[in-house]
Amino acid sequence: xxxxxxxxxxxxxxxxxxxxxxxxxxxxxxxxxxxxxxxxxxxxxxxxxxxxxxxxxxxxxxxxxxxxxxxxxxxxxxxxxxxxxxxxxxxxxxxxxxxxxxxxxxxxxxxxxxxxxxxxxxxxxxx
Amino acid sequence: xxxxxxxxxxxxxxxxxxxxxxxxxxxxxxxxxxxxxxxxxxxxxxxxxxxxxxxxxxxxxxxxxxxxxxxxxxxxxxxxxxxxxxxxxxxxxxxxxxxxxxxxxxxxxxxxxxxxxxxxxxxxxxx
DNA sequence: TGTAGTGTATTATACGGGTAATACACATCG
DNA sequence: CGATGTGTATTACCCGTATAATACACTACA
Numbered sequence: 001x002x003x004x005x006x007x008x009x010x011x012x013x014x015x016x017x018x019x020x021x022x023x024x025x026x027x028x029x030x031x032x033x034x035x036x037x038x039x040x041x042x043x044x045x046x047x048x049x050x051x052x053x054x055x056x057x058x059x060x061x062x063x064x065x066x067x068x069x070x071x072x073x074x075x076x077x078x079x080x081x082x083x084x085x086x087x088x089x090x091x092x093x094x095x096x097x098x099x100x101x102x103x104x105x106x107x108x109x110x111x112x113x114x115x116x117x118x119x120x121x122x123x124x125x126x127x
Numbered sequence: 128x129x130x131x132x133x134x135x136x137x138x139x140x141x142x143x144x145x146x147x148x149x150x151x152x153x154x155x156x157x158x159x160x161x162x163x164x165x166x167x168x169x170x171x172x173x174x175x176x177x178x179x180x181x182x183x184x185x186x187x188x189x190x191x192x193x194x195x196x197x198x199x200x201x202x203x204x205x206x207x208x209x210x211x212x213x214x215x216x217x218x219x220x221x222x223x224x225x226x227x228x229x230x231x232x233x234x235x236x237x238x239x240x241x242x243x244x245x246x247x248x249x250x251x252x253x254x
Numbered sequence: 255t256g257t258a259g260t261g262t263a264t265t266a267t268a269c270g271g272g273t274a275a276t277a278c279a280c281a282t283c284g
Numbered sequence: 285c286g287a288t289g290t291g292t293a294t295t296a297c298c299c300g301t302a303t304a305a306t307a308c309a310c311t312a313c314a
């Protein structure tokens with residue numbers, strides 16, 4: 001478990017994002033058990049209530065489910081799981097497009113920059 | 128003056144971003160006078176202090192300058208002005224690349240999505 | 255059986271960022 | 285001269301977030 005926090009967004013939001021990324025990458029698989037609230041809080045050095053808040057929201061979004069008082073698990077709903085990846089991608093793309101268009105960067109320049117940065121970042125191992 | 132605010136970022140940050148976009152697009156030219164703090168506050172329906180905070184930070188960044196108690200003006204430093212556009216673009220690209228790589232979206236898919244969204248957004252007139 | 259670990263809920267507190275309210279000094283201009 | 289508009293500074297308040305401290309019901313398991 002390795003999460004780097006920034007100071008801009010609430011911790012619980014960043015925790016949710018982290019899980020979504022893990023799901024999108026396939027690291028977390030359907031039905032897989034995830035750390036308990038207290039366990040997660042220990043690992044990430046955050047308050048159990050903050051972990052609880054993140055899990056609660058993920059449960060409301062159908063990302064995880066809980067049976068009895070057993071550790072929560074990743075949903076088995078393939079539709080939801082597929083949706084996570086698509087949601088993350090779309091959100092990133094739309095935000096990006098909005099940004100570059102708001103300062104009128106032509107498509108060709110955008111594509112060049114993306115390609116360049118993508119490969120450079122790849123080489124440096126930022127994955 | 129037309130700024131749409133979101134609830135996530137502080138208003139003063141969004142105000143700064145707005146001015147940077149205007150500068151990057153060339154709408155605001157070197158030496159051009161900008162609204163006074165109070166005037167801006169009126170136009171955007173925000174608190175004068177919030178406008179002040181935005182202007183103060185812009186002044187610290189060298190984007191605007193103030194002589195006496197006259198309305199501030201856009202800097203004439205071409206280097207700074209050029210830098211604004213580059214800064215906005217780089218920031219957008221880097222954030223975007225980080226997002227898509229964190230969920231391992233291949234470059235081809237990224238480029239396709241960007242191209243598609245860019246053109247669609249263009250057609251809809253979101254510029 | 256009982257202990258430890260689970261999810262869940264409630265209440266209180268502290269802190270910081272953002273915003274609001276107000277005041278001051280100065281200069282321009284009618 | 286006085287009023288208005290400018291930049292600037294100080295103080296105070298609101299609210300979301302994060303944390304802390306408990307509490308309760310349930311269950312797996314030694």
